[in-house]
Amino acid sequence: MIITDTHTHLxxxxxxxxxxxxxxxxxAQNVTRFFIPAIDSGYTDAMLQLESDFPEHVxxxxxxxxxxxxxxxxxxxxxxxxxxxxxxxxxxxxxxxxLYWDTSTLEIQKDAFKQQINLAKHYGLPxxxxxxxxxxxxxxxxxxxxxDKLFGIFHCFTGTLEQAHQAxxxxxxxxxxxxxxxxNGKIDQFLNNIDLKHIVLETDSPYLxxxxxxxxxxxxxxxxxxxxxxxxxxxxxxxxxxxxxxQNSKEIFGI
Numbered sequence: 001m002i003i004t005d006t007h008t009h010l011x012x013x014x015x016x017x018x019x020x021x022x023x024x025x026x027x028a029q030n031v032t033r034f035f036i037p038a039i040d041s042g043y044t045d046a047m048l049q050l051e052s053d054f055p056e057h058v059x060x061x062x063x064x065x066x067x068x069x070x071x072x073x074x075x076x077x078x079x080x081x082x083x084x085x086x087x088x089x090x091x092x093x094x095x096x097x098x099l100y101w102d103t104s105t106l107e108i109q110k111d112a113f114k115q116q117i118n119l120a121k122h123y124g125l126p127x128x129x130x131x132x133x134x135x136x137x138x139x140x141x142x143x144x145x146x147x148d149k150l151f152g153i154f155h156c157f158t159g160t161l162e163q164a165h166q167a168x169x170x171x172x173x174x175x176x177x178x179x180x181x182x183x184n185g186k187i188d189q190f191l192n193n194i195d196l197k198h199i200v201l202e203t204d205s206p207y208l209x210x211x212x213x214x215x216x217x218x219x220x221x222x223x224x225x226x227x228x229x230x231x232x233x234x235x236x237x238x239x240x241x242x243x244x245x246x247q248n249s250k251e252i253f254g255i
Contacts, residue, residue: 003242004033004249005220007155007175007202011046014206014217026220037061037094040068041079061091066098066130069105069112084123090253092120093128094155100132117145126152126252135163142170156204161190168198173248175202178210181229191233196244201226
């Protein structure tokens with residue numbers, strides 16, 4: 001069984017004390033494919049080091065996270081452009097709109113989002129979307145830019161069934177993680193109405209640890225708890241969930 005974690009911040013400071021051990025723990029649980037989202041230029045060197053340490057297992061994205069869209073965002077976007085021109089990445093992400101932390105940057109967040117979608121289309125890459133309290137704003141942008149070159153993953157999907165179908169209509173897979181195991185997560189109540197062909201697994205570690213680890217540091221090995229929950233929701237084996245979601249990740253990332 002091969003399990004794919006489509007979204008994990010393995011370079012996070014939270015793993016500085018045991019990063020390699022943590023990755024080995026995940027591999028011992030058959031989690032052998034790790035897709036790494038970017039945040040901003042300050043993390044690029046750490047991401048490249050991680051890839052160097054685990055070249056067969058770690059796959060990098062490049063992008064500017066919406067919470068890092070500040071007054072210097074145009075300089076940050078130049079870094080994204082330069083890196084994409086320099087070498088191969090597997091996605092442009094994570095990108096999008098976050099109105100939880102700061103609503104005053106909405107317009108420049110939208111601008112950065114659109115520019116990075118255009119970069120993804122130019123390089124034939126998927127996008128990985130971060131959305132927090134911004135479904136309407138995200139969908140407005142996707143409606144504006146939709147075409148046959150637009151595809152990717154709606155990371156950490158926490159919306160309604162209607163929003164799930166809308167995200168899928170833009171050629172997005174739904175990234176499902178620890179929230180599916182939460183008592184008040186709500187998505188577990190309708191996920192079985194979404195075909196598994198639209199689902200990929202993720203942890204977003206070190207954030208959003210699933211039950212029974214909720215509130216603690218998340219790590220990629222805990223994706224097995226998400227797998228267990230989806231097996232329960234869809235009433236199919238964990239092996240089948242792992243097989244389908246890993247195949248879905250291959251369709252998105254091309255590896």
